[in-house]
Amino acid sequence: MQELEQAEHGSVRVTPKGNDRVVIEKDLSSEEMILNMGPQHPSTHGVLRLECKTDGEVVVEAEPYLGYLHRCFEKHAEMVDYPGIVPFVDRMDYLAAMNSEFAYCIAVEKLLDVEIPRRVEFLRVIVSELNRIASHLVAIGTYAIDLGAFTPFLFCFRDREHIMNILEWASGARMLYNYIWIGGAAFDFPADMQKRIGEFVDYFRPKALELQKLLTENEIFVKRTRGIGMMPADVAINYGWSGPMLRGSGVEWDLRRNDPYSVYPELDFNVRVPDGSVSDIGDSLSRHLVRAYEMEESLGIIEQCLQMMPEANGFDPRSAIPKKIRPKAGEVYGRAENPRGELGFYIVSDGKSTKPVRCKARSSCFVNLSAMKELSQGQLIPDLVAIIGSIDIVLGEVDR
């Protein structure tokens, strides 16, 4: 107490009970400060702005501001016909365009009653699993670079380039494919495509392992992510989390398993969640681990599909596509497991028009990001970067 009184006269080092040493400086301003992160900050993974109320290094509250990339997807969707929406869907989650197309087509096909040829189902699953790997490679690479590890980023982008090339060969485009169409696909695989994908799988399997070792056995990476941004399972569900975010909190939930679509019921794969040995369940490291596990599972899925896929034999992937796509009157909520979680489309058709009355996209990153305010409370500013990276947002899908 006596020492505290001395502090009135200037800066005095006070040692309270215990070992903590506290410096009290008089006239030191201690009010909260507003710190803006973004919208042009590389660690916000796009044009996200976080308004952080900070108390020294500690974030009291971080309020996300979105909309910088809002392109009125839902308004556009009411003005173009159903197949015309597919390219718009590509531009939502541009890192996983195949998966987004897949989700949209599943939703529309529920209203259409078309029989999808079996080979098309396999084409779709293969390209979307390849795209899932490519998307996770970006997620893991940029996450590492956020935390100061440069090498994994280069490894990730080197391997992602192989997938881009494969998908370019199949569809003609590197990132925004317009490949999966309602009722079919744009093109069949070129000759020898299956062989080339098989070669990639063999090439990438050891690389995925190497990448995982490079990060999860890196002490700095683990120290920066373990125990940071904890999210208990029940709160995660209440926030509507899905995909790797929810599995990172220990919930074994994967739409490919729990609400299966396409040929996923026939495929053998695991929904892996972290066991808590290297990470704490629900932290940023867990979410990173889920993505690493998922890449391995995707490789397995691709391998199985390559074997199970029916022969081409003059196959036309456009054969089942209706001349005019006019779904029956009704509404549907169709969804698929994207690299970032559940991408859902709520579509209302009046049965007369070739354009939807309403096409709402339930974006996985939008929902995952909505927990940012709670996740950031009381964290250090550098940890905020680790948390945003672990959410793996694509602002194209958040803002639509």
Add this chain to the structure above:
Amino acid sequence: MAESQESQERPEPSPAVRASEAVYRTVREKFGDAVSDFDANDTMPFFEVTDARRWKEVALFLRDDSRLDFNYLACLSGMDYPAEGKLGVVCNLESLGKHNHRIAVKINCSRDSAVLPSVARVWKTAEWHEREAFDMYGIRFDAHPDLRRILCPEDWEGYPLRKDYEVQESYHGVKVPY
């Protein structure tokens, strides 16, 4: 509802629709006339909360009753029904990891007043979904913790996804229609 009028004779409903119907019966038992009849279509079975003031009460029942356990709000979409002069929201609910059943719930309000109870305190995910519905349709959610525009700028005029929306001529000196 235009959607329910097209109901035709259907064969045996699928197990998922039967599960949703069982959910509906539990809700109906509790709330009686506050909820509409069940629409057993096979793409998205739903019911409507006709007495919108009781929506939050229904939502809490859906979440907390041990027979229902709808812990996961997958999607909340704003809607505009110009023919009926109504606005509304559609909620896609799921019991994640518990009963695994799903149901959709609709709640409507008139275009003039456009106020609905907020469920942001029931499912936290609804907070941003409702902000989006406010931004796009101008539905005001009662007792929402932080009702602001989310995708459009704060000073944007009008509600873009309403069917009668007309874009403003200029925004901060920039011509808007192109």
